[in-house]
Amino acid sequence: MKAIINPRPLAGTVPAIASKSMAHRLIIAAALANDPTHVVCNTTCADIEATVRCLTALGAKIETTEDGFSVRPAPRSVGFGLLKALHGGTLDCGESGSTLRFMLPVACALGAEASFIGAGRLGSRPLAPLSDEIIAAGCDLDGLGGFPLKTSGRMRAGRFVLPGNVSSQYISGLLLSFPLLDGASEVAVMGKIESRPYINLTIQAMKEFGVEVTVRHADATSTQPESTTFSVNARGYRSPGTVQVEGDWSNAAFWLCAGALSNAPIAVEGVSLNSAQGDRNVMAALSRFGARIQRAPKCATAQPDALNGFEMSAQDIPDLVPVISAVASCAQGTTVIRDCARLRIKESDRLATTASELNALGAHVEVDGDNLIIRGTTELNGGTVDSHNDHRIAMMVAVAASRCTAQVVINGAEAVNKSYPDFFDHYRLLGGDVTLIEE
Numbered sequence: 001m002k003a004i005i006n007p008r009p010l011a012g013t014v015p016a017i018a019s020k021s022m023a024h025r026l027i028i029a030a031a032l033a034n035d036p037t038h039v040v041c042n043t044t045c046a047d048i049e050a051t052v053r054c055l056t057a058l059g060a061k062i063e064t065t066e067d068g069f070s071v072r073p074a075p076r077s078v079g080f081g082l083l084k085a086l087h088g089g090t091l092d093c094g095e096s097g098s099t100l101r102f103m104l105p106v107a108c109a110l111g112a113e114a115s116f117i118g119a120g121r122l123g124s125r126p127l128a129p130l131s132d133e134i135i136a137a138g139c140d141l142d143g144l145g146g147f148p149l150k151t152s153g154r155m156r157a158g159r160f161v162l163p164g165n166v167s168s169q170y171i172s173g174l175l176l177s178f179p180l181l182d183g184a185s186e187v188a189v190m191g192k193i194e195s196r197p198y199i200n201l202t203i204q205a206m207k208e209f210g211v212e213v214t215v216r217h218a219d220a221t222s223t224q225p226e227s228t229t230f231s232v233n234a235r236g237y238r239s240p241g242t243v244q245v246e247g248d249w250s251n252a253a254f255w256l257c258a259g260a261l262s263n264a265p266i267a268v269e270g271v272s273l274n275s276a277q278g279d280r281n282v283m284a285a286l287s288r289f290g291a292r293i294q295r296a297p298k299c300a301t302a303q304p305d306a307l308n309g310f311e312m313s314a315q316d317i318p319d320l321v322p323v324i325s326a327v328a329s330c331a332q333g334t335t336v337i338r339d340c341a342r343l344r345i346k347e348s349d350r351l352a353t354t355a356s357e358l359n360a361l362g363a364h365v366e367v368d369g370d371n372l373i374i375r376g377t378t379e380l381n382g383g384t385v386d387s388h389n390d391h392r393i394a395m396m397v398a399v400a401a402s403r404c405t406a407q408v409v410i411n412g413a414e415a416v417n418k419s420y421p422d423f424f425d426h427y428r429l430l431g432g433d434v435t436l437i438e439e
């Protein structure tokens with residue numbers, strides 16, 4: 001699909017969509033719990049559907065309701081938490097990294113003979129530190145490095161070790177699987193942990209289902225002073241009956257950044273200001289640029305003002321980098337975004353595609369090692385760009401287009417369906433002029 005945008009500033013109010021990060025976690029816990037759960041989730045997307053599909057393949061019954069999902073765990077067979085229908089199931093993760101990295105340890109903890117498949121870049125996004133630990137815990141993984149990836153054997157409880165700087169999804173995946181194992185388990189994470197807020201989301205979701213995760217930081221005398229250990233003693237998830245997926249900050253960020261680039265405010269309604277989502281820090285980043293941010297209960301508003309570049313780290317907020325780069329492209333002076341290495345292993349090489357697609361519109365973005373250096377300009381031109389099948393690149397370009405002087409064409413605009421199928425409808429709601437052409 002091609003999106004043709006005739007540039008104009010955006011303004012107004014949009015409703016927040018449901019957090020896909022929280023939806024993955026809550027639906028997984030619900031499908032593994034002792035009783036059914038009503039998961040209130042006001043929107044869905046390709047990635048959430050991938051998680052639903054995988055859990056269904058493992059025997060859970062998940063129905064779409066008016067306001068979310070009704071999740072009934074699969075009937076138990078022998079042993080605690082073991083599901084029926086585990087043999088030969090195909091788990092189609094689509095393009096969702098979270099789904100694969102969460103469902104792989106879950107399937108192995110259940111002793112499932114599962115065949116994982118996926119699409120797009122997913123097969124080449126790294127699994128290695130997680131898969132090594134799963135194999136060390138007694139499972140066979142056949143077909144690593146692509147699809148199908150077949151699992152057999154049941155993961156043993158115990159101690160797992162992971163690095164902190166590749167993907168927090170490995171840590172979240174192991175944690176989600178721990179209540180299914182025959183005994184207490186822990187994961188020791190070595191070195192500085194990147195994307196740490198996402199682990200907090202996992203801990204929060206597990207807590208809603210009665211599972212406590214204990215976190216211990218190594219003291220200065222330890223041989224591994226930088227390690228953090230996450231341990232779980234509980235066996236099984238307990239359904240609280242109903243859970244609510246909160247509003248999504250990662251996607252709200254696109255509109256708040258558009259507000260900073262506009263001539264009138266943009267508000268996103270339905271986000272929690274106390275959320276554990278790291279991408280809530282888009283508000284802090286926009287304030288640092290000089291935009292005015294208003295915080296009201298369940299609503300954030302960004303108002304334009306003079307914007308100036310600054311230096312920041314992407315350590316905990318990788319998904320904000322593309323859209324923050326769009327803002328930086330129109331701010332005075334230079335913005336430096338450090339700690340971006342892991343952007344290379346997302347849906348596209350996001351370091352390269354953030355730079356190439358913003359530069360195609362007339363911005364000045366340079367990749368310098370693991371950093372992005374963005375020199376602001378007063379005007380973006382317009383032109384034809386490619387999403388590289390990456391939702392956050394397509395949405396970044398649409399936001400940058402609001403500041404262009406000439407038409408912008410986004411090839412591969414359907415990429416938005418991965419996290420935000422209503423993105424272009426909401427773009428129009430804010431006054432955007434976009435025509436979508438199916439190809």
Ligand SMILES: O=C(O)C1=C[C@@H](OP(=O)(O)O)[C@@H](O)[C@H](O)C1
Nearest residue numbers: 021098167168169195198318319
């Ligand atoms: O756990 C999650 O929900 C996510 C973790 C992050 O990945 P990394 O931990 O690999 O940085 C983030 O980029 C991704 O979009 C969602």
Ligand SMILES: C=C(OP(=O)(O)O)C(=O)O
Nearest residue numbers: 095096097098099319346
């Ligand atoms: C990287 C993302 O998701 P995932 O890793 O789940 O594919 C994302 O949503 O930007």
